[in-house]
Amino acid sequence: MSDHAFRELAHPRFRFVEVDIFTRTLAADCMAHACQNLQPHRAQLDACCQYGADVDLAERDAILSHAGQLKQLLSPEAAAAPWFTEQVEIDPDYPSGRHVRTAVHGDGCVFLAHDGRGCAIHRASIEAGWDFHGIKPNICRLFPLTYDS
Numbered sequence: 001m002s003d004h005a006f007r008e009l010a011h012p013r014f015r016f017v018e019v020d021i022f023t024r025t026l027a028a029d030c031m032a033h034a035c036q037n038l039q040p041h042r043a044q045l046d047a048c049c050q051y052g053a054d055v056d057l058a059e060r061d062a063i064l065s066h067a068g069q070l071k072q073l074l075s076p077e078a079a080a081a082p083w084f085t086e087q088v089e090i091d092p093d094y095p096s097g098r099h100v101r102t103a104v105h106g107d108g109c110v111f112l113a114h115d116g117r118g119c120a121i122h123r124a125s126i127e128a129g130w131d132f133h134g135i136k137p138n139i140c141r142l143f144p145l146t147y148d149s
Helices: 057-064 067-073 076-080 120-128 138-142
Strands: 006-008 016-018 036-038 041-043 054-056 098-101
Touching: 054 057, 057 067, 057 098, 067 120
Parallel strands: none
Antiparallel strands: 006 016, 036 041, 054 098
16 A cells, blocks of 8 residues: 555455545536646646546446447547457456456547547436446546555
8 A cells, every 4th residue: 555544444345445535625626627647747637537447348338339429529530449458357346357448549548528628428428318327437437536456
């Protein structure tokens, strides 16, 4: 673990929680927040998406079922690029026990809406009226919270 303060938990799945989760302030509005990229350190909108995201295989399949709507929100290059890594990782923290990673295109996740800000998966769900739960990756919905073994 890092040099941050942690508290032990009596939980069957989670062993520790970082104390900062209870004491730090989060951005009130993600779309109005001035994000900072870490590598290289500079201002970047949607910096939280700079590395892509881990995606359960069921989420990947659900994303692909909305490919037509998503391609309309992505740049032509991102729409035509591979959306996921080919390597499947075994990980018991995911419902299926396996995950892939979204591809990175330019300065971030391939699913960043390239005509503006934000996640194309989330935006497509709003525009088309479908529920993004189970489609937008769980780790993205949790952000800025995360989990680590």
